Amino acid sequence: MSALFDCRDAFSRTLEELADQDERIVAVVNDAVGSTKLGRFAARFPTRFINVGIAEQNMVGIAAGLANGGKIPFVCGASCFLTGRALEQVKVDLAYSRSNVKLCGMSSGLAYGQLGATHHSIEDLAWTRAIADLTVVVPSDPSETAEAVRVAAASAGPVFLRLSRLPVPELHEGRAPFRLGCAEVLRKGTDLTLIANGTMVSRALEAASLLAAEGVSARVINLATLTPLDRDAITAAARETGAIVTVEEHAVHGGLGGAVAETVAVTCPVPMRMVGVAGFAPAGPVEYLFEHFGLTAQNIRKAALELMEARVRS
């Protein structure tokens, strides 16, 4: 078993590095200092650490104003509140206004497990993906998180980074960590393609290993950028492998699976299965919820085999 990491550490470390180099960078939080892991940032850059209290609409508006005044704000809060509570501000104050603000949705997906469905953020990608001119990125490991933070800081305009607190392995050792808008083929394959992002990439790779043992050659694509979408890589996967399983720690509607389906429906329709969160979660810890919704290597394998069988029958 390889070592596991909390990507928030890479996030906060990188933000501090950037803040050292560029004094325009500021952090804006809604009292979530500990859960965003920005305690050291706050201590090192006290005038550039803005805590607006528990007020997400104001938090995003203030960030738009800071950007108007020449700052590069990183707005950090639990993804469920940041996106859900302030969605109109994200649309109007940031995207429509092309404000240079970076949104960092922490502890997204099912990460808050036992706290319940109120705190799960399984709609954030559907909401942010529907907004024009808003870049949407879901990193899968520490190095991809760090590079995504650097790319966000360097690119003009609004970016939504969907981050997690769930432990994940490092997947990019010896690889280029992240290129905005480029799908990344992590494993070659010819029989079908598994497309995942965030916490589900390592599980998709594990499922591909299981499938290989059964003679099925699965391509694995890390689709970290949902907007702008790498339609060419998705279409190539459909054309070359003929079937796609999408895997996401997000509602099965409107997220990664939706983005892939919207693409292939137009460019190269192929049979698909979508593994994701179907409905509000019952009570239980995050490990239970991952089992409940089938966000596991075994269930991804099962979905892939069902898809292969359906293709043989049709």
Place this chain on the structure above:
Amino acid sequence: MHKYPSLDLDAASGDAQITALRDLANAVRRHSLGMVHGAGAGHPGGDLSAADILTALYFGVLRIDPARPGDPLRDRFILSKGHCSASLYATLAMAGFFPVDELASFMQPRSRLSGHPHRAGLPGIEASTGPLGHGLPIAAGAALAAKIDGAAWRTYVLTGDGELQEGSNWEAMMAAAHYQLDNLTLIVDRNGIQQGDRTERILKLEPLADKIRAFGWRVREVDGHDFTQLLEAFRATPFEAGSPSCIIAHTTKGKGVSFIEDRAEWHHHVPTSAELEAALAELGGTAQ
């Protein structure tokens, strides 16, 4: 292209200055009504109540250069009541941000003058507004940026009064007081009427000044159609070092046209040709 005289208000004294501002404000009103008539849509009641405040700001208060709309050290003005875009566009054009002739394109296909202000679309627009309760948080953020930099530029934001029913305003008021943003001035266009009825009948705001004071601001109330009072209040900001300033400008919705004044139905009524003609006559000239 129509041109307006550039005013040297510091040099202009007393009555001459007030007369010049009144003429400019009535030109803003005439443009606004003409634009709403031409587009077949808009919010003339609020345009007319805000015209004097906008004129005082753009021709007497703001340190801005229309030739350099991106100057990092410019003062910022944010129209939070974005539905009154016609009066803002008219004021910006008259101040020199874009040609006055362009006002005729209001809400037309591919115009830069969309129904509500679009920051990315037109020089001089500091924030995209329209959904209410957005301007004050953005203004607080801008003021905070200036504070972080120790810069002297100031931020002004004009809200409606009904708009203060949106909770985001009160979040921003708390933050502005907490961060001691004495470089921030909020002007409330207190015309007393929102879309459906009088504010005090829909959801009462009073005692408004006391509420804003309780949030840590310093508040003055003025006649929002009296340029002497408006300019005095603006020049007295910050009312207290370390506190944000609020000017509650008591106004009349539809100010300047007898049959529009203080009538809720003119919130977004479009004047007919006959109504436009009568209104322009009361305002002392033609639309252009």
